[in-house]
Amino acid sequence: MSDGKLLNFVKGFSLLLEEKPSEEIIFTRGKKLLETLISADDWLPEEFTKPHPQYYQQYLLFADPLDRFSIVSFVWGPGQKTPVHNHTVWGMIGQLRGEEKGTPYYFQADGSLKAGMGSVSPPGHVDTVSPNTHDIHVVENTLTDKTSISIHVYGGNIARIHRSVFDPLTGAEKSFISGYANTVVPNLWNPA
Numbered sequence: 341m342s343d344g345k346l347l348n349f350v351k352g353f354s355l356l357l358e359e360k361p362s363e364e365i366i367f368t369r370g371k372k373l374l375e376t377l378i379s380a381d382d383w384l385p386e387e388f389t390k391p392h393p394q395y396y397q398q399y400l401l402f403a404d405p406l407d408r409f410s411i412v413s414f415v416w417g418p419g420q421k422t423p424v425h426n427h428t429v430w431g432m433i434g435q436l437r438g439e440e441k442g443t444p445y446y447f448q449a450d451g452s453l454k455a456g457m458g459s460v461s462p463p464g465h466v467d468t469v470s471p472n473t474h475d476i477h478v479v480e481n482t483l484t485d486k487t488s489i490s491i492h493v494y495g496g497n498i499a500r501i502h503r504s505v506f507d508p509l510t511g512a513e514k515s516f517i518s519g520y521a522n523t524v525v526p527n528l529w530n531p532a
Contacts (some may be wrong), residue, residue: 342380344362344528345380345472346375346377346383346401346402346411346505346526346528347528347529348377348382349360349373349374349376349377349402350402350411350528352373352439352488353370353373353409353493354404354408356369356370357404357408357409360403363430363470363472364496366430366432367470370413370432370493371432371466371468372456372493374432374434374466374491375434375464375466376431377434377491378435378436378463378464378466379464380492381436381437381463384401384413384436384489384491385526387399388401388409388413388415388439388522388526389415389487389489389521390415390416390502391411391416391417391487392415392417392521393417393421394417395417395420396414396415396416396417396420396421396422396481397414397415397521398412398413398498398499398518398519398520398521399412399413399414399415399520399521399522400412400480400499400520400522400525401413401491401525401526402525402526402528403497403525404431404497407497407500408495408496409479409492409493409494409495409496410493410494410496410497410498410499411492411493412493412494412498413436413490413491413492413500414433414489414490414491414492414518415487415488415489415491416438416440416479416480416481416488416489417481417487418471418481418483418484418485418486418487419480419481419483419484420475420480420481421478421479421480421481422478422479422480423478423505424445424453424454424476424477424478424505424506424507424508425467425476425477425478425504425505425506426429426471426475426476426503426506427470427494427498427501428470428471428475428496428502428503429442429471429494429495429501430468430469430471430472430494430495430497430502431470431471431493431494431498432466432467432468432492432493433461433466433467433468433469433479433490433491433492433494434464434465434466434492434493435461435462435465435488435490436448436463436489436490436491437464437487437488437489438463438481438483438486438487438488438489439457439460439461439462439463439464439481439482439483439488440460440461440479440480440481440482440488440490441459441460441479441480441482442458442459442460442461442467442477442478442479442487443455443456443457443477443478443479443480443504444456444457444458444474444476444477445476445478445508446474446476447476447479447511451510451511452488452508452509452510452511453476453508453511454508455478455508456474460482461490468496469494470490476506484508498518499518499519500517501517501518502514502515502516502517503515503516503517503518521531
């Protein structure tokens with residue numbers, strides 16, 4: 341892990357959360373910290389960059405012991421995407437490598453979900469999600485020939501949170517807990 345960049349982010353973000361900031365502050369000051377982390381693609385250990393041939397991978401990089409936040413690398417094989425899903429906590433998505441498209445979905449009067457305007461994230465871009473603004477979306481790797489990787493920071497341990505996937509035609513909701521693809525996390529204190 342190159343020169344402690346992830347550890348610096350963990351320290352800075354932990355100090356920010358000690359202030360018990362509003363979501364707006366997290367999405368301004370926390371976003372700047374995440375932008376710094378993803379400004380160079382030279383720190384993520386190789387074992388947390390491996391795609392799966394059938395579905396995206398979710399690798400835990402750090403989980404705050406008080407469950408205030410988690411940091412996850414999402415690795416997307418060519419063309420892979422999520423179902424329509426929610427988070428139930430705030431989140432920031434920082435594009436490290438490749439390119440992803442996020443498309444928000446909104447409930448309609450008949451209970452169905454309608455896609456909003458999607459936006460493409462190039463490396464260095466940070467997007468946000470929140471139950472207070474827009475929490476339901478689809479994320480996909482727009483590249484058909486390359487892996488894309490994004491670094492997600494959530495307001496809780498995302499793999500332990502009960503969330504939902506939705507059928508966009510009916511709005512039917514199905515609960516799930518995502519889990520992680522890895523069984524070990526990076527050693528933040530040994531950046532070699």
